[in-house]
Amino acid sequence: MGILKSKFLKLNRLILFLAITATTLTFINSFYSNYEVQREQLIFQATEVNRAYASKLSDTTEVFLAASRQQLEYTANILSDKMADDVFLSDEANRLKYQTDSFNSVVISDASGLTQAASPETLNLVGKQLNSAGSLEALKAKRALISKPYISTIKNLLIFISAPIFDDQHHYLGFLGGSIYLRKPNILSKILGEHYYEDGSYIYVIDKYNQILYHPQKERIGTFVNNNDGLDEIISKKEGGLLLKNGQGIEMLAGYASILSTDWIIITQSPLESTLLPLTGIMEKVILRTLPMTLAVFLFIWLFARAISRPLQQLAERAKSLDSPTVSEDIEKINSWYVESLSLKRAMLSGVKLIHME
Structure with a gap:
């Protein structure tokens, strides 16, 4: 075992092993x-893209809601002296419903909650008492709101966007409201x-209650978000x-932004797995580009280890035959190109001289 070690553990192999x-x-x-850097960069970029896109959609939705409220408030001002004109009320309800397609339905109510006009007419609400949550909230609040x-x-x-109707003396006459049906085609889904x-x-x-207002899977609309470990941070x-x-x-990598006027939150998210798919290709390129240099380094180390x-x-070979007559010449021929080997060479030559003198 000792002989095997002595033959295998040569200096050039040890140097090569250490260097490699x-x-x-x-x-x-x-x-x-x-x-790790590439992974973190992909995650950061995807998250930032989702955040920026959610913010853009938030701004777009905010603009839509503001325009819808403005529509309702403007029409409510027009209706302040027209509440007794059934034809005019019906025309205005139809105009709001079909002109911009912002609402799935439109209703005009008096101060007691009795429907004065509705569109589409297939709702059959005219002359009926409104008792839905949105209508009751509008009657109670007597101000513009989104339910x-x-x-x-x-x-x-649905969600109900409403505006109050007042006369010139600021007496409350009722409200005008537009509904957005969340589980049917609507402006938000567009x-x-x-x-x-x-x-x-x-x-x-x-x-703000974690209830889903829009989702590509329609069966989830109206349900509440559960078992989502990032929800608290999103809400806060x-x-x-x-x-x-x-x-x-x-x-999932999620970006989110709130709609300030309603406390709604738009969340844009993508699977982490799909985001990291390019990472394999990136690392393959890294290996292919670094492999030639790595092999060149290995070759250089091998050659340099041999030279040392x-x-x-x-x-060491000459040290085995110091009593040979030609050993001095053989030692002189050795190219000791660095200090340590040169010092050893001189020491051996001195030793050979002493041996031969004896």
Whole structure:
């Protein structure tokens, strides 16, 4: 075993082993660091894109809601002296319903909650008492408002945007309101619904009670978000981005932004897995680009290790035959090109001289 070790553990092999081990560990560390940096960069970029897009959609939705309220308030001012004109009320309800397609339905109510006009007329609400949550809230508040989601008299899940009607003496005459049916085609789904991607990215909207107002899966509209570990941060910060697990346990990169006038939050998210798919290709390119240099370094180390060990090996071989008549000449021929081997060479020559003198 000792002889085997002495034959195998040669200086050039030890130097080569040490150098290659250090280089390999450095390469592995560099590769891992590069991987982590690229991974973090992809996550950051995807999260920032989602945040920016959610913010853009938030601004777009805010503009729509402001325009809708402005429409209602302007019409409410016109109706202040027309509440007894049934034809005019019906025409205005139809105009609001069909002119911009902002609302799924429009109602005009007097101060007691009795419907004066409605569009579409198929609702059959005219002359009937309104007792839905949105209508009662509008009658009680006597101010412009956007309701939280509720089930209407005709069993639609909706939000209700309303404006009060006052006469010239600021006496309350009733309200004008437009409904957005959340589970049917509506203006919000037109704004948000075109942004569903094949990689699993999607957008949804929640209110301050965590109730879903919009979702590409219509069956989830009206339900409440549960088992989402990022929801508390989303509700508290109002705008930003984070890595979270959704209700199905899938890791998602979410960007979110709030709609200040309603306390709704638009959330744009994409699966972490699909975001990191390019990482494999990136790291393959890193390996392909660094491999030639790594091999060149290994070759250089091997050649340099041989160059360092060669004079020492040759001196060691000559040390076995110091009593040979030609040993001095053989030692002189050895190219001891660095200080340590040169010193050893001189020491051996001195020793050879002493041996031969004896």
